[in-house]
Amino acid sequence: MALAPHKRLVDKDRPPVAAPDPRPRPARTAPPWWFALPAMLLFAFVVLVPSVRGVYYAFTDWDGLDPDFSFVGLDNFAAMLDDPDAKQAVWHTLLIAVAITVVQNAVGLLLALGVNSAIKSRNLLRVFLFAPAVITPIVTAYLWRNLLGPDGAVNSLFGAVGLGGWRQDWLGDPELALWSVVGVTVWQYAGYSMVIFLAGLQSVPKEIHEAASMDGAGPVRRFWSVTRPLLAPALTINLMLSIIGGIKLFDQVYALTGGGPGHATDTISTLIYKDAFTLGEFGYSIALAVVLTIIVAVVSAGQYAALSRNERAAS
Amino acid sequence: MKTRTLPVTVAAVTSMAVLAACSGGTKAGTESGSGGSKTLTVASVDQGSIEDVVKAFEKANPGVKVRYTTSGADQYQQQIRTQLSSGTAPDVLSVWPGNGNPAATYVLAKPGYLRDLSDRPWAAKLPDAMKSVAQYEGKTYNAVFGQNGIGAVYNEQALKKAGLTAPDTWKDLLAFCKAAKAKGTPAFALGNQDNWVTQLVLYALVATTVYGEDRDFDKKMQAGEVTFAKSSWATALDKYMTMEKTGCFQKNPLGTNYEASQQLAATGKTLGIVQGNWVIALLQQKNPKGTFTLKALPATDDPAQTLVPAAAGAGYGVNAKAKNEELALKFVDFVMSAGGMNTFVKKQGGLPSLSDTGFAADPSLAELSEFIESDRTVPFMDQLWPNPKVQQTMLSGLQEIFSGQSTPAKLLDEMDADYKSGS
Numbered sequence: 001m002a003l004a005p006h007k008r009l010v011d012k013d014r015p016p017v018a019a020p021d022p023r024p025r026p027a028r029t030a031p032p033w034w035f036a037l038p039a040m041l042l043f044a045f046v047v048l049v050p051s052v053r054g055v056y057y058a059f060t061d062w063d064g065l066d067p068d069f070s071f072v073g074l075d076n077f078a079a080m081l082d083d084p085d086a087k088q089a090v091w092h093t094l095l096i097a098v099a100i101t102v103v104q105n106a107v108g109l110l111l112a113l114g115v116n117s118a119i120k121s122r123n124l125l126r127v128f129l130f131a132p133a134v135i136t137p138i139v140t141a142y143l144w145r146n147l148l149g150p151d152g153a154v155n156s157l158f159g160a161v162g163l164g165g166w167r168q169d170w171l172g173d174p175e176l177a178l179w180s181v182v183g184v185t186v187w188q189y190a191g192y193s194m195v196i197f198l199a200g201l202q203s204v205p206k207e208i209h210e211a212a213s214m215d216g217a218g219p220v221r222r223f224w225s226v227t228r229p230l231l232a233p234a235l236t237i238n239l240m241l242s243i244i245g246g247i248k249l250f251d252q253v254y255a256l257t258g259g260g261p262g263h264a265t266d267t268i269s270t271l272i273y274k275d276a277f278t279l280g281e282f283g284y285s286i287a288l289a290v291v292l293t294i295i296v297a298v299v300s301a302g303q304y305a306a307l308s309r310n311e312r313a314a315s
Numbered sequence: 316m317k318t319r320t321l322p323v324t325v326a327a328v329t330s331m332a333v334l335a336a337c338s339g340g341t342k343a344g345t346e347s348g349s350g351g352s353k354t355l356t357v358a359s360v361d362q363g364s365i366e367d368v369v370k371a372f373e374k375a376n377p378g379v380k381v382r383y384t385t386s387g388a389d390q391y392q393q394q395i396r397t398q399l400s401s402g403t404a405p406d407v408l409s410v411w412p413g414n415g416n417p418a419a420t421y422v423l424a425k426p427g428y429l430r431d432l433s434d435r436p437w438a439a440k441l442p443d444a445m446k447s448v449a450q451y452e453g454k455t456y457n458a459v460f461g462q463n464g465i466g467a468v469y470n471e472q473a474l475k476k477a478g479l480t481a482p483d484t485w486k487d488l489l490a491f492c493k494a495a496k497a498k499g500t501p502a503f504a505l506g507n508q509d510n511w512v513t514q515l516v517l518y519a520l521v522a523t524t525v526y527g528e529d530r531d532f533d534k535k536m537q538a539g540e541v542t543f544a545k546s547s548w549a550t551a552l553d554k555y556m557t558m559e560k561t562g563c564f565q566k567n568p569l570g571t572n573y574e575a576s577q578q579l580a581a582t583g584k585t586l587g588i589v590q591g592n593w594v595i596a597l598l599q600q601k602n603p604k605g606t607f608t609l610k611a612l613p614a615t616d617d618p619a620q621t622l623v624p625a626a627a628g629a630g631y632g633v634n635a636k637a638k639n640e641e642l643a644l645k646f647v648d649f650v651m652s653a654g655g656m657n658t659f660v661k662k663q664g665g666l667p668s669l670s671d672t673g674f675a676a677d678p679s680l681a682e683l684s685e686f687i688e689s690d691r692t693v694p695f696m697d698q699l700w701p702n703p704k705v706q707q708t709m710l711s712g713l714q715e716i717f718s719g720q721s722t723p724a725k726l727l728d729e730m731d732a733d734y735k736s737g738s
Binding site for chain 2: 173
C-alpha cells in the first residue's frame with residue numbers, strides 16, 4: 001500500500017508512448033508465408049511424418065525386427081494397465097518431475113538472487129554455476145555414479161569431516177536412489193534456471209527498488225512486491241522447461257542407476273528404452289511413448305494456462 | 316498469389332528430388348564399384364580385438380578394404396536392429412549365440428536376416444555345445460570363434476598376503492569368506508549396480524547345483540516338465556544369499572558398479588571377483604603387476620561334481636542381403652581360421668571355439684580349459700531361454716532381493732511365468 005503513490009509516480013515518469021501510425025503498413029514488412037516453406041517441409045519430413053507413422057506401431061505387436069507382425073488394436077494400452085512396472089514408472093516419473101521442478105527452480109532462483117547482488121566475483125560465479133548445464137548429461141551422470149559409490153568421494157567427504165553417520169548407499173538403496181537421481185539432475189540444471197531468472201531480475205528497474213526502499217520496504221517485502229511480479233515470465237518459462245524435462249528424464253536415470261536397483265528408479269522413458277531394445281517389444285514400447293507424449297502435452301498445457309493467468313494477474 | 320506459389324513449390328520439390336538423386340547416386344557408386352577396390356562393411360562388438368583381425372584380413376586379401384564400426388553391446392543391439400529392419404545393415408555383423416538377447420542367433424535368423432552358413436568348412440567342426448547355440452532349426456548362422464567361462468577370479472598377491480588358498484568345496488568357500496572378512500579384505504567384489512553382473516554368481520552356482528544333478532535340465536524346461544521354482548535353482552539362489560549373509564562380498568554391492576568392482580579386486584581390496592574370464596584383461600590393465608587366476612566356484616562339498624558355466628561368446632553372422640556376400644563369407648571363414656580365431660581370443664583373454672587351432676591358453680585360464688576339455692561345462696543359462704524377458708526379470712529381481720524388495724521364491728515364480736509366456 002505504501003507503494004501505491006510511487007507506482008503512479010513511475011507511471012507518470014514513463015516516456016510518452018508514440019501514437020500509432022494511422023497509415024497502412026507497406027506490404028513488404030509482412031514476409032510471404034512461403035518463406036517458411038523450407039523449414040516446414042523439413043520439419044514435416046524429419047519430425048511430423050515419422051512421428052505419425054510411428055504411432056501406428058503402437059497398435060501392433062511388432063518386435064522391431066520381424067517384418068511379419070499384426071494389428072492388435074488397443075491391446076498394448078490395455079496391457080499397460082496390468083503392467084506393474086509401467087504403473088511404477090508413471091509414479092516415479094511424476095514424482096521426479098515435481099521434485100525437480102520445485103527444487104531446481106527454488107535453487108535456481110536463490111542462485112540468481114545471489115549472483116545478481118553486487119558481490120565482487122559475480123561474473124566468475126555465474127560462469128561457475130552455469131557450467132554443469134553445458135556438460136552432456138551422460139558425462140555428469142557417469143561422474144556422479146562414481147562420486148556416489150559406497151567408497152566414492154561423497155561418502156569419503158562425510159567421513160573426513162566427522163559426519164560418518166551420513167554415509168549412504170546413494171544409488172544402491174531403493175529408497176534413496178530416486179532422490180539421488182533428482183539431486184544430480186538439479187545439480188546439473190539449477191544453473192540453467194538461474195540464467196533465465198537472472199535475465200528476468202536484470203529487467204527489474206533499479207529505480208523501483210530504490211523507491212521501495214525509501215518507503216521502508218525490507219528485502220523480503222521488496223522481493224515479494226517488486227521483484228516477484230516482474231519475474232513472472234521467467235518463472236513461467238522455467239517451470240515449463242523443468243517439468244517437461246522432468247517428465248521426459250532419461251539420460252541421468254539410465255546412466256546413474258539403469259532404472260535400478262530392481263525397478264526402483266525406472267521412469268517412463270527408461271521403460272520405453274528397455275521394452276524396445278532389451279525385450280524387443282516395440283509395439284508396446286511405442287504405446288508407452290504415446291502415453292508419455294500425452295502426459296507431457298496435458299501437463300504442459302495445464303501448466304501454461306495456469307501460469308499465463310498468473311502472469312496476467314501479476315502484471 | 317497463386318502464380319507466385321507454384322514456381323516456389325516446384326523449386327522446392329525439384330531440389331528435394333535432386334538431393335534424393337544425389338544420395339542415390341553415391342550409393343549406387345559404392346555398390347557397383349566391385350571392379351578394382353572392394354569394400355566390406357562390418358559392425359562389431361569386439362572393441363579392442365577386431366582391429367588386429369581386420370588388419371590381418373586386409374593383408375591376406377590385397378585390394379580389400381574393411382569398413383567397420385565397433386560399439387558396446389547395448390548400443391550395438393539397438394543400432395543393428397534399426398539397420399536390419401531398414402535395410403542398411405553391414406555385410407558382416409556381430410551375433411550372439413542362442414536366444415534371449417535382441418541380437419542373438421535365433422532372434423535374427425527367425426525373420427530371415429542371416430545367411431545360412433552351414434556350407435562353410437568350419438560349420439561341421441563346431442563342438443555340439445556350440446552347435447546348439449550357433450544353429451537355428453538345424454542350420455548354422457553364427458561363426459562363433461571363442462568361448463568364455465564364469466568362475467572366481469583370484470588376485471594371487473592378495474590371496475598370499477591374506478595367507479589363504481582358493482576353496483574347492485562349498486564348506487571351504489564359506490570358511491574362506493569368513494576368514495577373508497576377519498582379515499578385513501572381503502573374499503569377492505560384487506558390482507551389482509550394473510544389473511547384468513547380478514547373474515554371474517548365480518550362474519556359477521546353478522551350473523553345479525542344477526546341471527550337476529541333471530544335464531538335460533534345459534530339455535525338461537522346454538518340455539514343461541520342470542520349473543525354476545521347484546528345481547535346484549532354488550538351492551542355488553539360496554546359496555547365493557548365504558554367500559551374501561556370510562560376508563563373501565564387500566559392503567553395498569548394489570551401490571558398486573562393474574568398474575568399481577574391478578578396482579576392488581585389482582588392487583587387492585578384495586581377494587577376487589566372481590566374473591567371466593574377460594575381466595582378467597581388465598584387472599591386468601588396472602594392476603599390471605597383478606596375477607589373476609580363474610577357478611571354478613564350488614557349490615557342493617564334492618569337488619568332482621563342480622561344473623563351470625562356459626559358453627560361446629558373440630560371433631559373426633552374414634547379412635542375408637549382404638552387398639558383398641562373397642567377401643563377407645571370406646571374412647567369417649577368416650575369423651574361423653586358426654589365425655583369425657587365435658588373434659581374437661588372445662586379445663580378449665578367452666579360448667577358441669575349435670580345438671585344433673594350436674592355441675596356447677594363458678596360465679590364468681588353465682583350469683577353465685581343463686573343464687572345457689573334460690566336458691564339465693554348461694552353456695550360460697539364458698542362451699536357451701525362449702525370450703529375453705526371463706533374463707531381464709532375473710536381473711532386476713536379483714537387485715530387488717539384494718535391496719529387500721523381493722524374495723527368492725517370488726523371483727523364481729516370476730521367471731517361470733515369463734518362461735511359459737514363450738517366444
